[in-house]
Amino acid sequence: xxxxxxxxxxxxxPSAGAPETRRDFLGLVxxxxxxxxxxxxxxxxxASMNPSRDVLALASTDIDLAPIAVGQAVTxxxxxxxxxxxxxxxxxxxxxxxxxxxxxKDPIADQARTQKSDWLVVVGVCTHLGCVPLGQKSTDAxxxxxxxxxxxxxxxxxxxxxxxxGPAPTNLVxxxxxxxxxxxxxxx
Amino acid sequence: xxxxxxxxxxxxxxxxxxxxxxxxxxxLEKEYGSFPTPKNFNYFWNFGALAMVTLVIMIGTGVFLSxxxxxxxxxxxxxxxxxxxxxxYGWLLRYVHMNGASMFxxxxxxxxxxxxxxxxxxxxxELLWILGVVIFLLLMATAFMGYVLPWGQMSFWGATVxxxxxxxxxxxxxxxxxxLWGGFSVDNPTLSRFFSLxxxxxxxxxxxxxxxxxxxxxxxxxxxxxxEPKGPQDTIPFHPYYTIKDSFGLVLYFIVFGLLVFFxxxxxxxxxxxxxxxxxxxPAHIVPEWYFLPFYAVLRAVPDKLGGVLLMFGSIxxxxxxxWLDGSPVRSMRFRPLARPFFAVWCVSFLxxxxxxxxxxxxxxxxxxxxxxxxxxxxxxxxxxxxxxxxRPLPLPESISRPVLFGGGPLPAGAMxxxxxxx
Numbered sequence: 288x289x290x291x292x293x294x295x296x297x298x299x300x301p302s303a304g305a306p307e308t309r310r311d312f313l314g315l316v317x318x319x320x321x322x323x324x325x326x327x328x329x330x331x332x333x334a335s336m337n338p339s340r341d342v343l344a345l346a347s348t349d350i351d352l353a354p355i356a357v358g359q360a361v362t363x364x365x366x367x368x369x370x371x372x373x374x375x376x377x378x379x380x381x382x383x384x385x386x387x388x389x390x391x392k393d394p395i396a397d398q399a400r401t402q403k404s405d406w407l408v409v410v411g412v413c414t415h416l417g418c419v420p421l422g423q424k425s426t427d428a429x430x431x432x433x434x435x436x437x438x439x440x441x442x443x444x445x446x447x448x449x450x451x452x453g454p455a456p457t458n459l460v461x462x463x464x465x466x467x468x469x470x471x472x473x474x475x
Numbered sequence: 476x477x478x479x480x481x482x483x484x485x486x487x488x489x490x491x492x493x494x495x496x497x498x499x500x501x502x503l504e505k506e507y508g509s510f511p512t513p514k515n516f517n518y519f520w521n522f523g524a525l526a527m528v529t530l531v532i533m534i535g536t537g538v539f540l541s542x543x544x545x546x547x548x549x550x551x552x553x554x555x556x557x558x559x560x561x562x563x564y565g566w567l568l569r570y571v572h573m574n575g576a577s578m579f580x581x582x583x584x585x586x587x588x589x590x591x592x593x594x595x596x597x598x599x600x601e602l603l604w605i606l607g608v609v610i611f612l613l614l615m616a617t618a619f620m621g622y623v624l625p626w627g628q629m630s631f632w633g634a635t636v637x638x639x640x641x642x643x644x645x646x647x648x649x650x651x652x653x654x655l656w657g658g659f660s661v662d663n664p665t666l667s668r669f670f671s672l673x674x675x676x677x678x679x680x681x682x683x684x685x686x687x688x689x690x691x692x693x694x695x696x697x698x699x700x701x702x703e704p705k706g707p708q709d710t711i712p713f714h715p716y717y718t719i720k721d722s723f724g725l726v727l728y729f730i731v732f733g734l735l736v737f738f739x740x741x742x743x744x745x746x747x748x749x750x751x752x753x754x755x756x757x758p759a760h761i762v763p764e765w766y767f768l769p770f771y772a773v774l775r776a777v778p779d780k781l782g783g784v785l786l787m788f789g790s791i792x793x794x795x796x797x798x799w800l801d802g803s804p805v806r807s808m809r810f811r812p813l814a815r816p817f818f819a820v821w822c823v824s825f826l827x828x829x830x831x832x833x834x835x836x837x838x839x840x841x842x843x844x845x846x847x848x849x850x851x852x853x854x855x856x857x858x859x860x861x862x863x864x865x866x867r868p869l870p871l872p873e874s875i876s877r878p879v880l881f882g883g884g885p886l887p888a889g890a891m892x893x894x895x896x897x898x
Contacts, residue, residue: 333654336668342658362755367660369755412660415780417639418632418757439636439761440775440836456780 347475349467352406360423362411365474369411369419370462371435372472375446380404382433383447393457397447400461408464408472409448413437415455420444435459506692511710512717513698515875519593520696520717521724522586527684528725529579534677536572540565544624546670548663551626552751570740576618577743578732580766583611591797592818594806595697601798603690606683608794613680615767620673622764626666627748632761634661634669640774643784660754700875701806709875760835768832769825773851775836776844786848793855800855802863810869814862821854 348365350372355361360373375383383397401407413420415437421427422435422444430436430443432451437444442453449458464474483494483501494500543562545554558565587607590596596604623634638655642648657664695704704710711717735742743765747758763771773790777783793800808815824847831840831847 336657336664337654338656338658339664342662342664346659364755367658367662367754415639416636417642418636418761419755420757437757438759439757454775454778454780454783 347473349471349473351471353470357405358425362423363474365410365462370474371407371409371411371423371448371459373407373423373446375405375407379433379446383445383449386445386447386449390451392450395449395458397449400447400449400458402464402466406472407446407448408461408474409459410462411435411459413439413442413455414450414457414459415440415442415453420459506713507718508712508714510692510713511695511704511707512713513696513704513709513875514711514716515698515700516696516717516720517699518720518724519585519589519699521721521728522582522589524721525582525724525728526579526586528728529575529582530677530680530684533572533575533579534681536568536575537674537677540568540572541670541674544670546624546667548626548666548752551624551666555625567736570736573744574732574735574740576621576764577766578728578735579614580618582728583614584766587611588822590697592808593697593699594701594801594803594808596798597801597804597806598798599694600690600697603687603694604798605795606687606690608791610680610683610687611794612791613676613683617673617676617680618764618766620669620676622748623666623669624673625748626752628750628752628756628758629745629748629761631661631752631754632757633763634665636761637763638665640784640787643781645781662754697806698875699807700809700872702871702875705874705876762833765829765833768830769828770832772828772832772844773848775832776841776848786852790848790851793852797855797859801859803859803866803868805868805871810871811862811866812869813866814859817854817858817862820850824850824854 346366348363348370350361350363350370352372352374355372355374357374358376360371362369362371364370373379380397386397388394388396398404400409411419411423416439418437418439420435420437420442422429428436428438430452432443432445434444434446434448434451436442437453437455440454442455443451444455444459445451447458448461450456462474464472467473480495481498481501483491483498484504485491485494485500490500540558543554543558543565545551555569558569560566562568590604590607619633619637623630638652638661641651641655644651653659655665656662657668698704745762745764762768770787770790774783774787777786803811803814805811808818827847828844828851831844834840
């Protein structure tokens, strides 16, 4: 900084009013390059904490529906989380379809949540804070709407897995799944 | 500071040789030997030292526990059981570490209470207080991750619920949670990163504790009267007066700590954490460790997910701005006849939150938690700012010496001139 030392001290900072110099330009370019460089270095560290390839590779699960009788439900592990598959009875389907959309906190028709009306497939994780709701066994508490009940903070889900009462903000998530045959589905 | 060997006053030739080149002994003598400290400390002023000792105990036991712990989901639970049964004195190390966390929070809560009652957060000690809140946050993060490591049911579901808090944020919430987990649920990547961070954060804490103490030694300690020392007659050297007082407190502390470790080691824990983690079954009542219950109650007091999460974070964030919310220049509540009962009610509301936080989310606990949460925030955001304007404090003592010594003790010339009025 030899030039600043030789020049007489001024009361105002050099940038105020003074024309922009090559030094200002070089300062800005250097700052920008440092910012980009820091970002480029930080990125791999942050990204290393995201799901790795082997975790992503386990992202689909096959389920055989043949042994599940009407009224029964099974729980299958998918991506480390339980997936509920319920073989719904006619009354459960009717209850889900008779519900008015205006009664729902997260309104969506039952038809849009199922591919075949008999089979409801939802991720068994409460959308509040991630507990596993009760209701897979017929002896479980199923809440006021006959679907599932989360014991942690008291969320009630209906027979379409839609939130009806309690703190959970959204319906139980319907995962991407496809019928690979009449009695088999692949989740994920 | 001039360049060259330090002009050391140390007599011992070996220590002197070191001290001339790196004056750590001079520094120790200045900061912990002759350091002028208000002479009227009560036992509440022991808790900073107790917290420091506990941090050392936690790091010590933790380093040795990690030699026998395995941070993979298939091995974690069994490796902790092996520590309990097969490793020589493993039970002792683990029980000290486990109960040490509880003792740490007891000590820190009392330390925070002390600061709030005696106004230690007020100017010029605002930054000291803020660093303390940072330490508190680091402690909570470290304790939470440590509780996950044994991979029991409460470990797993506690981790699930707490990490899911971040999913409340719109748009980026889900991505943040996936990133925290390193997968689509709490699983092996989560466990191993929590172990890594659980090991790292205590050392970060040591760094912030160093800053906390450095800031303390700039402003000097507050005292029960909240009146700054007016001269040497108001202070005594840290050594031997407070080294001995801290040592005595430490002995009492170790007695309590020992009773917990040797006679009731699982009293503060939850039996469900001796059940291995099962991602398919949620325990009927998920409760965090006792020291998180007040904040957990705030979370559950709000019927809205994002609202609850924001309020819970807010309940700690509000502490950062406490020095500016409480505008009263009088530090010690001894001289604040209105603030004192309001603060007492705040303490009760905090304890009530802790109680309802451990109860199921049903009536009457929901309503109680809402009332207590409302008062918790009211105290900081409404009552303290108003009291700063409305309250008429009691007359402050002229100096620390006045109320301590009969007749007031010698005062420097000029200090007697005018009795201090409401500052």
